[in-house]
Amino acid sequence: MRRVRYESTGGPLFLEEVPAPRPGPGELLVRCEAVGITLPVVRKVTEAPEPTALGGEIAGEVVAVGADVTRFRTGDRVTGLCFGHGYADFALLQEAMASPVPGTASAVDAVALVRSGLVALGALTAARPEPGETALVTAAASGVGHLAVQLARTRGAGRVVGAVSDPAKAPFVRGLGADAVVTYTDDDWDTPADYALDAVGGDLLTPAVAALAPGGRLVAYSSGGGTVRAYDLLVGAKSVSGFQLARIARERPALYEEWRQELWRLFAEGAVRPAVHGEFPLAEAARAHAVIESRANLGKVVLRP
Structure with missing residues (x-):
């Protein structure tokens, strides 16, 4: 082979x-x-x-x-x-x-949906979303991010803002259902957001935290590292948490399977399109x-x- x-x-x-x-x-x-x-x-x-x-x-x-x-x-x-x-x-x-x-899905559908969707759904769950809140998704055009944009809506987001590296990606992200698209270099990220799902890390953590409303939550699931100043969290009563899917797979297999089934259900309903x-x-x-x-x-x- x-x-x-x-x-x-x-x-x-x-x-x-x-x-x-x-x-x-x-x-x-x-x-x-x-x-x-x-x-x-x-x-x-x-x-x-x-x-x-x-x-x-x-x-x-x-x-x-x-x-x-x-x-x-x-x-x-x-x-x-x-x-x-x-x-x-x-x-x-x-x-x-x-x-x-499932028989209705192709192999390409499966690799585009399941693992990336599990990361997106897990990070979203970790953000504890409430109906009507504003969601911010970085790397919104990526394999995980484009699913996170759609999943945020299924979890009741009233407004979804996608952040991307290149303005040329904006039509794609808007086509996923995002209400607004910003680039990382924009001075105004068209927020505040109640929660943010960050797949980039590094220097982007600082503006992502700044884009949060008071009491906002950021979930980091990037391998890109980065540092957040404690003062930036303190003044707005904001929080940052990390999400790792491997830990869920090892320690909470029932939840892992529940998320998999939810993804396939949303796919069958047309609510999520990889x-x-x-x-x-x-x-x-x-x-x-x-x-x-x-x-x-x-x-x-x-x-x-």
């Missing part, structure tokens, strides 16, 4: 031929039909001190199961987060991370990464083995 790999930090991605893996206990072997590209994996290629397996969101057909697998069998269509080599024709998926794909910026073959994984690195994507970037 084909697999994408790299040999040094920042090094080129290349295809190699390797034997297909065999599923161990609790694992599924999946023939990959779609692989979702994520920013954390892209950053690993450019920043990790040692080469690592290119994992990520995969969707496809189960072709073999390991011992102790009880929920799935060969022929089932599944999606989930692969922690090993996911940029490949075949990949191993832990049963605990697998979710069935958008795909582009589909790339495995051989063009480097091009797919470049789209993410340049922040050019409108929605999800997908590999199609």
Whole structure:
């Protein structure tokens, strides 16, 4: 089978031929039909001190199961987060991370919706939204952000403001249902917001906190780091909390499954529409990464083995 790999930090991605893996206990072997590209994996290629397996969101057909697998069998269509080599024709998926794909959805729908949607829905839940509140979503055109814009509305937001890096993304974000779109360099973010979902971090944390109304809540789910001054929180009785989906998957599996079911229900109802910026073959994984690195994507970037 084909697999994408790299040999040094920042090094080129290349295809190699390797034997297909065999599923161990609790694992599924999946023939990959779609692989979702994520920013954390892209950053690993450019920043990790040692080469690592290119994992990520995969969707496809189960072709073999390991011992102790009880929920799935060969022929089932599944999606989930692969922690090993996911940029490949075949990949191993832990049963605990697998979710069935309904017959009405494609593999591309699945990788665009489930993992990114779980992050968006989890961050939104952590913000404790109340009906009629104003929501601020940074990276609003990203794979997670474009779903967060839509999900905020399903949770009763009276107004949704999307923040983006490039004004050219504004029509896309407005098409998702945002009432206003601002760029990070704007002096006025057309707020205050009752809560903010931040996927950027870094220097953007300061203006994001400033955009909150008194008593506002910011939920940070970015891997970009950043610092918030305690004084900026104190004067407005504001708060910042972090959200990590992996913790929910490990410690609260029932809630994790509840969110998955909610996403598929909203998808079936047409309340949430995952958008795909582009589909790339495995051989063009480097091009797919470049789209993410340049922040050019409108929605999800997908590999199609």
